[in-house]
Amino acid sequence: MKSFFKIFFATILGFFTSLIILFFFGMIMIFAIVSSFSKEEKVSLEPNTILKLDLNYQIPERTSNNPFDRISFPSMESTNFLGLDEITTNIRKAAQSDDVKGIYLNLGIMTSGYATLETIRRELDKFRETGKFVVAYGEMINQRAYYLGSVADYLFLNPVGLLELRGFSSEVVFFKNMFEKLGIEFQVFDAGKYKSASEPFRLEKMSDANREQLEEYIFDVYHNYLDKVATSRNIEFNRLDEIATEFEARYPSIALELDMVDGLMYEDEVRDHIRSKLALTQDEKFPLISLNRFRSVPGEKESASRDRIAVLYAEGTIVDGKGSRDNIGSESFVSTLRKIKEDDRNKALVIRINSPGGSALASEVILREINQVKEKMPVIVTMGNVAASGGYYMACTADKIFAQDFTVTGSIGVFGLLPNMEGFFNEKIGLTFDRVQTGRFSDLGDVSRPLNEFEKEIIQSAVDSIYINFKQRVSDGRGFSMEYTESVSQGRIFSGTMALENQLVDTLGNLSDAIAYAAWVSELETYRIAYYPEQKDPFESLLEGFAGGIQKRILQTAMGKTFQYYQQAEQALEYHPFQARMPFEIRLN
Known part of the structure; x- marks a missing residue:
């Protein structure tokens, strides 16, 4: 027995000693990474x-x-x-x-x-x-x-x-059969003919309306691709099209x-x-x-001007609350907007949007604060790869909107998606539920049971109301009649060039163009650029990485292309009830 305890306690001691050593070397590695990040060498250039x-x-x-x-x-x-x-x-x-x-x-x-x-x-x-x-x-x-x-x-x-x-292709993955096998049914509420975000969860292939809008978008950006390449390579446009097609x-x-x-x-x-x-x-x-x-080679010295143009990055899905560094949390974003507004050195705001949308409520909260900033300074929006649905919601009242040829924008529409997991709980894992409640709607939205018809009418009515509100914001911001807004809404997506033709944006250009315009409209000859949101210091960012960022990146590396499908299915189970979101991620293969 004495021998047993000796071995037992020696094992415990060895285990904790190993943990301490691992922790010690882990901290050394962390501080080494942070140190290398913050103390980059200055580089001088040689001729040629x-x-x-x-x-x-x-x-x-x-x-x-x-x-x-x-x-x-x-x-x-x-x-x-x-x-x-x-x-x-x-x-x-x-x-x-x-x-x-x-x-x-x-x-x-x-x-x-x-x-x-x-x-x-x-x-x-x-x-x-x-x-x-x-x-x-x-x-x-x-x-x-x-x-x-x-x-x-x-x-x-x-x-x-x-x-x-x-040539270009774009595919949509459909989850309907997979979720059916799991006993999960999605109850869908749409507003807009082309608002096809729910299609992957209720259909096995694209609807005719969705195929129509995707084809129109993909051929437009393909034309832009060929035009630029043909010009650069001095090849006739139609011949280049043949080369690609074959x-x-x-x-x-x-x-x-x-x-x-x-x-x-x-x-x-x-x-x-x-x-x-x-x-x-x-x-x-x-x-x-x-x-x-x-990047460590010294460049031009920053202007000493007190005047600044604020550049605010809005990248990722729009969510309620604080969010994270990978999305746009309404609470954090509004806080940053107020900070920009209250700093009298800021003479204009440029918002760089790269977002497929997200929570309709969060989009409305953010837009209201953007309008508050507009009362103090010009607000210019520049769109990156995507600024659609909730991303366009944020942009629609800006003083000037810049898009790029390949930008995906529009998608003015709303949908609701509520999973019914009764089959999964009851038949797949053997869980049943019972409840007591004070009113007939006390458990509205409970995923352990299907909605009844009256509850479906309530949710559809809410979706329709949000859609009308969305269109009103676009009409007010762009100076459209509600009839015209309806004609460019319905959840339809546009490329940047198509959006310009339909007056959803004002001009084509990138972030540099938007900053130059902000300086011009603010009558600034010299200025500095202040970037928001302010980045956390390297050590704080490092600790944040332990909170989930590393696991996500390892999973993304392991799954490769299929990670986007996993992420899409996972997000569907976590959606806010009302979404102003892109139908799907468009990847041009």
Whole structure:
């Protein structure tokens, strides 16, 4: 017995000792990450420097302050992390530098939205206008990468690589049969002919109305894609359409014959080409600097002006309450708007929206506060990849609305979605429920039973009321009659160019254009830019990552493409009863 207790307590002691050691080394790692984040080296440039851009990752709107966003899970390797804000800023900085002679664009499997890539493409074009060159190279070049790379002066493909140009497609995944097998039924309440957000939960394929709007959108953005690529590559538009439709350029040799690329080279040969552009011999090296390091090169000094333009990022699903860094919480967002309004240094507000919508109530709460800010300063909205439904709700009363060609917007409509999980509880896991209540509606919305017909009428009436309110906000903000608003509503989605034609936005342009307009309308010759919401310090962001961010990223890495389907199904069970939300995520494959 004495021997047993000796072994037992030795085991316990060893266990806790191991925990202490792991905790100790974990804290060392954490502080090392935070320290490296906050003490970045200052980099100086050499003559003939080439800036290398590797953008084959999901580019966020804004560079995160969270050290975990610099790490790829679960491999724990360093990864690209810069947001669109810093990418564009550093391309402009490179254009102004006498030491930077060109950009080397590494193409691959890009996943960022086309509006994001369009913004970068435009900055690369401006870089070329300074007399400097852009060289692009890839082994496997997908359609997004080709869209970006086509702007380069020289575009090279690996001799045994692949160029993917085959036209656009967009798929919708339907969960109806899966949930039926689980004993879960979705009770649906729609307002709007095209408000098809509930279709994946009640149908097995697209409705005719949904197919109609998707086809109109996809052909419009495809036309924009072809137009820009054809212009850059000096290929006739209809011929480029044929090449894409027939997937003609899939083989490198044929891609070269069709002038889709400028040459077939391996990477070392591309570097030799860059040397020739720099008038260097084959033995001479040139400095190649990554974007992550180049960001530490000193740029122009910030203006000393007291006047500021506030830039507020609104990215993610719109939710009630405080929300998180991955969504737009009405409480937190309103608090930030008030902070902007109360700071007399702020002379204009630019809101950058990248949101498919979400809670209708949260959207209304946010819009009211935006209107309060409008009483003190101009409010300009700029739309990114998506600003639809609740995202458009937030935007509709702005003094000026900017969209981009590839922006998904509109979707002016509302739906309600309430799961009935009686079958799941009773038949799948053996749970039954009984209740006492003080009134006939005391348990309205309880997911353990189906709604009766009168309860369905109550919820549908609420959805219709919110839809009317949504249309009224659009009519007031855009100066439309209710009849015209109805004609562009019904939940229909639009591209940025389609939205401009239908007067839902005022002009096409990106964040830089919106800031320039804000300065003009506010009569500011010099100003600083104040970015909101203010980012948390690295250590606080690190701790926040432990609260769920890491688990999400590991799951996303493990599931790959199917993660979006898992997330969509999970969110459906957590929806606020009334949603002003995009029908589904549009991914152009």
